[in-house]
Amino acid sequence: MIFGGKKKVNRNESSLDSIREKTDLAVDVENLVVKYKTSEATVEAVNSISLKVKKKRTLGLVGETGAGKTTAMLALMNMVPNPPGVITDGIVKINGLDMLHLTSAQLQTVRGSEIAMIFQDPMTSLNPVLTVGEQIEESILLHQKVTKAEAVKEAQKLLATVGIDPKRVSEYPHQFSGGMRQRVGIAIALACNPSVLIADEPTSALDVTIQAQILQMMRNLKDENDMSMILITHDLGVVAEMCDDVAVMYAGHIVEYGTLEEVFNNTKHPYTEGLFDSLPNIHKRVEKLHPIQGLMPDPSNLPKGCTFAERCPYATDKCREQEPETFEFSEIHRAACSAYRNSDFRIRRNK
Numbered sequence: 001m002i003f004g005g006k007k008k009v010n011r012n013e014s015s016l017d018s019i020r021e022k023t024d025l026a027v028d029v030e031n032l033v034v035k036y037k038t039s040e041a042t043v044e045a046v047n048s049i050s051l052k053v054k055k056k057r058t059l060g061l062v063g064e065t066g067a068g069k070t071t072a073m074l075a076l077m078n079m080v081p082n083p084p085g086v087i088t089d090g091i092v093k094i095n096g097l098d099m100l101h102l103t104s105a106q107l108q109t110v111r112g113s114e115i116a117m118i119f120q121d122p123m124t125s126l127n128p129v130l131t132v133g134e135q136i137e138e139s140i141l142l143h144q145k146v147t148k149a150e151a152v153k154e155a156q157k158l159l160a161t162v163g164i165d166p167k168r169v170s171e172y173p174h175q176f177s178g179g180m181r182q183r184v185g186i187a188i189a190l191a192c193n194p195s196v197l198i199a200d201e202p203t204s205a206l207d208v209t210i211q212a213q214i215l216q217m218m219r220n221l222k223d224e225n226d227m228s229m230i231l232i233t234h235d236l237g238v239v240a241e242m243c244d245d246v247a248v249m250y251a252g253h254i255v256e257y258g259t260l261e262e263v264f265n266n267t268k269h270p271y272t273e274g275l276f277d278s279l280p281n282i283h284k285r286v287e288k289l290h291p292i293q294g295l296m297p298d299p300s301n302l303p304k305g306c307t308f309a310e311r312c313p314y315a316t317d318k319c320r321e322q323e324p325e326t327f328e329f330s331e332i333h334r335a336a337c338s339a340y341r342n343s344d345f346r347i348r349r350n351k
Contacts, residue, residue, distance in 0.1 A: 016106060021096035026196050026228035027053035027076065032090035034068070034075050037083070041300035045071040047252035048089070052332075053245070055195070058222065058229040060243035060260070062236065062275070064296055068252040069232045070120075073198045076230075077111055078102070094196055113143045115196040116189040118182075120204060120232075125185060126173040132159070132184045133169030139191040158187040162217060179210035186218065193225060200232045215242060236275060240264065245332070248272045251296055251307040255324075258333030268327075268335035270312045273349045306338070314339050314347070 034046035046068045053059045061069050074080050075087055078099045092099040094115050102110065119125035127135055136155040140146060146154070156166035162183040173181055182202060189197060199218065203211035219242060222229050231242055239246060239260070246263040248256040248271065256269035267273050274292035294311040297303055306324045309315040319338060327340040339345045 016097060016109065019097065021093070021098075023093070023096045024055060025052050025093070026055045026057075026095060027051065027059075027230065028091070028093040029072075029076065030091040032072065032075055032092060033088045034071050034080055034085060035088055036085050043300045044302055045085075045252055045299055046075065047302075049249070049252075049254045051247050051254065051257065053196070053228050053230060055228055056226055057244040058231060058242055060239035060246045061230055061232045061249060062234065062239060062246060063249035064234065066296055066299070067249040068299070069249055070200055072249070073117065073200065073230060073232060076198065077115055077117060078107055079111070109143065112139050112194065113192040114194055115198070116192070116194040117198040118185050118189045118200060118202050120201040123173065123178070123181060126181060128173055131170050131172055132176070132187075135184070136169075136188050136191055139188055143192040154191070155187075158191060159184075161190070161221070162187045163213075179206050179214065182206065182214055183217070186214075186221070190221060190225070195227055197222065197227050197229045198232070199229060201234075202231075203238065204233075204235075211238075218242075236264075236279065248275070251302060252299060253307060253336060255308065255337070256335040258330065262330060262333040266329070266333070267347060267349050268329060268333070268340075269337050270314055270339075270347055271308050272335075273347045274311070276349055306336075314345075 029049065029051050031048045031050060032046055033048055036043040036045055049072060051059065061073070063069055071080065071085070076092055076094065076099065078092070080087055087100060094110065097110060097114070099110070126132070133152065133155045136158055137151040140151040140154050141148070152169070156169050159169060160166050164180060164183055173184070176184065202218065203214050206214065215238065231238070233239060243260050245259050246257070247254050248263065248269060250271050256263060256272045263272060267276060277290040278292060280289060292311055297307055297310070303310065303320070305320045305322050306312070306315070309319040312319065322338065324336040325338045325341065326334055326336045328334045
């Protein structure tokens with residue numbers, strides 16, 4: 001489904017095709033490193049992560065607040081705020097395009113038309129002095145050769161697509177509820193029919209009923225438009241409902257990666273185990289939950305060795321001294337945990 005009929009091609013798109021590599025991957029990231037450098041400290045936000053998203057699949061990016069999830073996704077769009085942020089290493093390709101070596105004009109074309117992002121807080125991501133229609137139209141006018149009148153009609157169609165009365169196109173963000181503002185944010189992200197959609201905690205500020213509606217709508221739109229999606233969340237229930245693959249992130253590292261079934265049913269990393277054990281189980285009543293003890297380390301002063309060692313029930317002295325080794329358990333399932341040097345090692349996840 002392409003909104004408003006046949007998509008009008010931006011004049012920069014033909015030049016992009018000449019430098020695009022042929023691939024079946026929507027997202028291909030290798031050894032991405034992002035740091036925030038200030039006069040006082042260097043924050044190691046993203047530490048050599050690699051991930052791949054096949055076309056039409058959804059990846060769930062899971063982890064605690066401060067793990068580096070949002071920074072990693074901003075890097076995918078080459079939108080890390082600089083200063084103080086800087087991408088110091090790595091390869092990032094979206095639909096075969098090398099995002100870290102495109103010109104400013106090329107990036108302007110790619111953002112929106114090929115990759116777009118739904119931000120976490122719609123109240124702060126929307127401009128309070130522009131109508132919602134104007135904000136949707138801005139993206140359409142930037143990427144497509146259409147008149148102002150055509151852009152208005154496209155904006156109305158998009159509002160209808162996300163379940164908002166098109167007549168509200170001239171209203172301002174403060175006139176919408178939280179759930180409706182999030183729908184507006186989705187409409188803006190979908191304005192140019194991107195093939196890759198990043199959703200940053202899209203339901204975290206919404207009540208459960210509205211969450212379900214937003215997630216169902218996102219699933220339907222993804223399927224209708226053949227999009228790939230990366231869903232940033234800390235909610236494992238949302239991951240189970242929405243995702244095909246899962247990447248678990250801790251202190252800027254991806255500590256476990258695999259299909260939904262592998263990560264949920266054959267958990268390998270102690271941190272992933274801790275996330276699951278922290279959840280209440282309706283089938284197994286207990287007096288107390290089992291939260292992960294301690295706090296995530298300061299990203300401006302990461303410890304030597306495994307960054308999870310101080311919170312890990314299986315940690316040894318070697319874990320605190322040496323970088324964790326990555327072990328592969330299937331074609332894509334892997335975990336960064338040196339305990340698997342012992343072939344008999346098994347985590348004790350509470351099912």
